[in-house]
Amino acid sequence: MPVYERGYRHWEHSGHRARAPWWAIARRGIAEPLKSRRLLFLLAVAWVPAIVKGGILYFTFQMGELSRLIGGKWTDIGPRGFLTYLGWQSPFVLILLAIVGSGLISRDRRENGLALYLSRPLGVRDYVLGKGAVVMFYYFAVTLLPVWALCLFGYLVTSGATGLQMLLLIPLQALAYCLVTGAGFTLVLLALSSVGQRTVFVALWWVLLYAGTDGLAKIMSLFSPALEILNFPGQFLNAGIVFFGGEPLCEVPPAASLLVVVAYALLGAWVLRRRIKPVEVVA
Amino acid sequence: MQATTIAVKPVAAAIAVQDLTFAYAATPVLQGVSFSLEKRAVGLLGPNGSGKTTLLRALLGHLPLKRGAVSVMGCDMAHDARGARRRLGWMPERGGILPGMSGVAMVAYLGELGGMPPTDALQRAHEVLNYVGLADERYREADTYSQGMRQRLKLAQALVHDPDWLLLDEPTSGLDPRGRVSMLELMRDLAANKGFGIILSTHLLADVREVCQEILVLRQGRLLSHGRVEVAPPGATAQFLVEGFGDEPVFLAALEAAGLTATRRERLLEITAPADAGARLVLAAASASGFALRRLQPRRETLEDLFYQLVDDAGDARSKD
Numbered sequence: 001m002p003v004y005e006r007g008y009r010h011w012e013h014s015g016h017r018a019r020a021p022w023w024a025i026a027r028r029g030i031a032e033p034l035k036s037r038r039l040l041f042l043l044a045v046a047w048v049p050a051i052v053k054g055g056i057l058y059f060t061f062q063m064g065e066l067s068r069l070i071g072g073k074w075t076d077i078g079p080r081g082f083l084t085y086l087g088w089q090s091p092f093v094l095i096l097l098a099i100v101g102s103g104l105i106s107r108d109r110r111e112n113g114l115a116l117y118l119s120r121p122l123g124v125r126d127y128v129l130g131k132g133a134v135v136m137f138y139y140f141a142v143t144l145l146p147v148w149a150l151c152l153f154g155y156l157v158t159s160g161a162t163g164l165q166m167l168l169l170i171p172l173q174a175l176a177y178c179l180v181t182g183a184g185f186t187l188v189l190l191a192l193s194s195v196g197q198r199t200v201f202v203a204l205w206w207v208l209l210y211a212g213t214d215g216l217a218k219i220m221s222l223f224s225p226a227l228e229i230l231n232f233p234g235q236f237l238n239a240g241i242v243f244f245g246g247e248p249l250c251e252v253p254p255a256a257s258l259l260v261v262v263a264y265a266l267l268g269a270w271v272l273r274r275r276i277k278p279v280e281v282v283a
Numbered sequence: 284m285q286a287t288t289i290a291v292k293p294v295a296a297a298i299a300v301q302d303l304t305f306a307y308a309a310t311p312v313l314q315g316v317s318f319s320l321e322k323r324a325v326g327l328l329g330p331n332g333s334g335k336t337t338l339l340r341a342l343l344g345h346l347p348l349k350r351g352a353v354s355v356m357g358c359d360m361a362h363d364a365r366g367a368r369r370r371l372g373w374m375p376e377r378g379g380i381l382p383g384m385s386g387v388a389m390v391a392y393l394g395e396l397g398g399m400p401p402t403d404a405l406q407r408a409h410e411v412l413n414y415v416g417l418a419d420e421r422y423r424e425a426d427t428y429s430q431g432m433r434q435r436l437k438l439a440q441a442l443v444h445d446p447d448w449l450l451l452d453e454p455t456s457g458l459d460p461r462g463r464v465s466m467l468e469l470m471r472d473l474a475a476n477k478g479f480g481i482i483l484s485t486h487l488l489a490d491v492r493e494v495c496q497e498i499l500v501l502r503q504g505r506l507l508s509h510g511r512v513e514v515a516p517p518g519a520t521a522q523f524l525v526e527g528f529g530d531e532p533v534f535l536a537a538l539e540a541a542g543l544t545a546t547r548r549e550r551l552l553e554i555t556a557p558a559d560a561g562a563r564l565v566l567a568a569a570s571a572s573g574f575a576l577r578r579l580q581p582r583r584e585t586l587e588d589l590f591y592q593l594v595d596d597a598g599d600a601r602s603k604d
Contacts, residue, residue: 007414010477011444013400016403018395021396024401025396107382107383108381111378111379112375112377113379113380113381115340115345115379116378116440118345119343119345119368119373119375120368120398121366121368121396122365122396278340279340279345
């Protein structure tokens with residue numbers, strides 16, 4: 001059909017409000033992976049530990065001290081028990097973030113999409129915020145949301161004030177912990193994604209950083225326990241002691257682990273600042 | 284009959300570039316480029332590597348400017364690039380397809396990022412995809428599009444938020460002849476009938492001739508010429524083919540005295556003269572020398588002639604320096 005028969009109408013604003021650019025990016029980035037059945041399955045599997053923990057909560061509230069005698073530390077329903085639960089989620093965090101986060105920036109860079117985004121009325125901050133929100137969403141989906149759901153379940157099944165008191169602060173503690181560690185994971189993963197253009201390599205680097213440093217630090221700590229500081233996910237978990245309380249998970253003081261998390265986040269932000277540009281100036 | 288008075292407001296330049304200088308590391312890409320444009324179709328011509336794409340990036344506010352100023356529709360791009368980008372549509376040469384999305388989803392998404400409400404963006408996405416001729420393919424994954432369809436999709440995403448200006452970077456690149464004709468038809472329609480300002484960056488002179496009323500010629504980051512397509516750019520020359528009777532040496536001397544150069548081409552003389560006053564000067568020289576002209580034929584210069592003349596002259600001047 002010739003052009004003159006197709007016609008073109010100028011846009012007439014409907015009067016509806018436009019969304020913030022970062023929100024449009026986040027919404028799209030969150031919705032896209034949910035089309036995959038495998039990812040939905042993975043999300044469902046990631047909630048299995050929460051179901052187990054829910055069972056523990058139920059029996060603990062029903063049987064009291066008896067369950068502690070049977071289950072030992074597994075039945076700890078205090079803040080530390082919830083940090084242990086978040087430790088169980090570590091493999092899911094590794095896999096899920098590798099799937100949803102690796103390509104967030106690398107694919108845009110490969111297809112010159114970054115310049116396309118930045119030819120719109122949005123800035124680098126909107127772009128990073130939108131992409132970061134995607135990673136945070138999936139991180140929260142397997143960490144914070146299950147903890148909140150468990151607390152809600154606990155409030156419902158507990159019969160006395162003691163149970164309520166035990167669970168009262170956990171949602172806030174989990175929120176603070178997940179915000180800090182989620183921001184750290186997000187910035188590191190986005191930084192990796194901004195460095196590469198092939199999603200598979202970014203995912204590989206992420207797995208090496210996450211699982212590789214975990215294994216390496218475990219070996220190195222045989223020589224010096226302080227070398228546990230090299231453990232990337234381990235430091236994120238150990239920093240949780242600052243929020244949940246209790247004994248450190250390794251020889252590194254929790255405050256030092258928190259500083260490591262902050263350092264990772266700052267490093268990620270620095271890399272992103274250097275890499276996210278509409279035009280790459282090559283020296 | 285009552286006469287109607289129409290007040291004509293002076294139109295400010297829609298795009299103004301002042302002394303724009305930019306370098307990638309130590310390599311200068313744009314050097315002291317200055318021009319101003321009104322809203323019409325403008326061809327940005329230049330050989331590969333002449334700085335065309337970088338100039339478009341500067342108009343989008345993508346470059347950290349250390350020297351010079353760029354103003355787009357009243358917005359200073361150093362301080363208010365976002366405001367200007369609402370009114371600019373950009374079609375990149377390389378890439379420009381967001382993977383994993385259907386055509387309509389990609390265009391709607393970029394419409395949202397262009398500041399449109401989601402419902403408007405989706406509706407507009409359907410409309411512009413129909414306009415560019417992708418209505419039947421809009422639900423297909425954009426990754427699977429042919430090169431011609433990709434170019435149309437890129438044009439659609441540039442149009443979706445209904446900008447005032449379209450910055451098109453090599454839009455006919457990689458298209459087969461039919462696809463190229465179709466793309467040129469779209470661009471011509473947008474410029475001539477839909478009121479868009481267009482900057483068409485290309486090294487294909489034919490594309491510029493088809494679509495544009497004005498040209499900017501760049502070479503090695505310098506602006507060589509800026510003028511109307513149908514009128515010779517300032518400083519350009521014209522050729523005349525002359526045949527006549529009389530004392531030819533005297534006629535040649537008169538031409539030389541008038542600052543014109545003549546070359547013998549078999550039985551004709553080819554005279555090079557300033558484009559604006561050439562014929563008048565030739566006639567005056569013939570009259571003064573008593574040379575009877577039988578034929579005075581302007582040799583019509585094509586855009587190609589002018590382009591190569593400008594680019595070659597600039598190259599010669601630089602090699603002499």
